[in-house]
Amino acid sequence: MLIDIIAGARPNFMKIAPIIDAIKKRKEEGIRYRLIHTGQHYDKKMSADFFEQLGIPEPDINLEAGGGTQAEQTAAIMVRYEKVLMDNRPDLVLVVGDVTSSIACALAAKKLNNIKVAHVEAGIRSGDWTMPEEINRLLTDAITDYFFTTTETANENLRKSGVTEERLFLVGNTMIDTLLTQQPNFKQPEIWDTLGLKKGGYIVMTLHRPGNVDQEQNLKLLMDGIITSSKGLPLIFPVHPRTAKMLANIGIEAPNLHMIEPLGYLEFNYLVQHARAVITDSGGITEETTVMHIPCMTLRANTERPETCEIGTNELLGVSPAAIPPAFEKLFSGNWKKGGIPPLWDGKTAERIVDVLLKLK
Known part of the structure; x- marks a missing residue:
């Protein structure tokens, strides 16, 4: 099973690092990945430093899409990723979060022979359509096959939009996997x-x-x-x-x-x-x-x-x-709430995601 893992902007990097680690640990079970860097963020502090600090391997492919308007960037990523898909089709495309790279690659995959898409951090909603990220979330989830969610609230949002239970997987938060792993460092x-x-x-x-x-x-x-x-x-x-x-x-x-x-x-x-x-x-x-x-x-x-x-x-x-x-x-005044930690934000989210992916083979 070959999975394309999409990353392109700083928020993505913290979310993909634990997934890559979890796949590496299970490679003998027939799961492989190809890391696609779209080049959405190309500033060193927003890209290269994060790869180094989080132990993310060099991308297998860098689309080098660069900046531009929302439309220009989306189009550049789609055109370049489509060529990658035509040369070597994966079994599944895994996108994370709500950045332009996620919706652009999901669209390219679905339009090219309906390649399956999995969305990590699916179902979160602000209700604010002035945010580009909210549009990205809504559109990505509209064409996603498998939904990996951080909370039951996200599951409920997806149920309301018609997503059926067998496509919903409450797994936790991969960004917290990275946080807990890197805290000693x-x-x-x-x-x-x-x-x-x-x-x-x-x-x-x-x-x-x-x-x-x-x-x-x-x-x-x-x-x-x-x-x-x-x-x-x-x-x-x-x-x-x-x-x-x-x-x-x-x-x-x-x-x-x-x-x-x-x-x-x-x-x-x-x-x-x-x-x-x-x-x-x-x-x-x-x-x-x-x-x-x-x-x-x-x-x-x-x-x-x-x-x-x-x-x-x-x-x-x-x-x-x-x-x-x-x-x-x-x-x-010392009256700020102490707060707790949501369920499944325990550092083991990526392991649960890979468990599901192996069952989808």
Whole structure:
């Protein structure tokens, strides 16, 4: 059984690493993989460093699709991947998450002789159609054959759309497999000593969603609210490229604001593990903070990962700067919820996925 594993953007890499490891351990049972890197993210910090740190092997094929608009990138990936499929057809295409690479490769596979598609992290929904990721989720699930889900909530979303039970597999969260495997390897970044950081003595920030960063005045109000509410604690802000452009125009400065280059996986999660809290608009980070029991504030009106709020340490603040001061007051008063870990987020998700794949042969 030959499986194409698709990866193209930073969120994919944490999700495929444990699946590749699990397949390698079972190769004598007749399961093989081909790693396809679409080239959606081509920045070193967003690609090469992650492959090295997570022990992901060199891709068997790199489509080198590069950037461009949503349509340009989708089209480039589809055209290039279709040629790969025509030269050597796999038995199944496995896509992960909700990035452009996932929907593009799933479409190419289904349109070319109806190659079977499996979707890891299927069924999650934010209900927000302004997010490109939500469109990717909906479209990918509409043409998926086998659904690997992180929670029962995702299963219920899929049932409502007509997916039958024999195609649903509640397996857990592969990103947490990677987190738990790599936790002993987390690396202290240089900024730790440079700034004299202490455990619980700083806050980690990430912002990248268009609704938060694409309008200068809105971004300025959010940044001012965070800086004012942080009570002088160091704010460690690895800046996403799209956010860096906007911040340069605004000219935000504060003695406790430290804007740094994007970090590798091991360095970033070292900071998260020892932080007082995280403030973000990322979905994946809310899962990691939940498992590491770190308070998390999410600057979004909705989330496709409700379990991080219902069970974990995450709280949705919305997108209004007015919500920031009360959240920080709650944090500093010691009243932030402790949170728990969702079922099956135990580091064994990839093993369960491979168990299913072997039964599909």
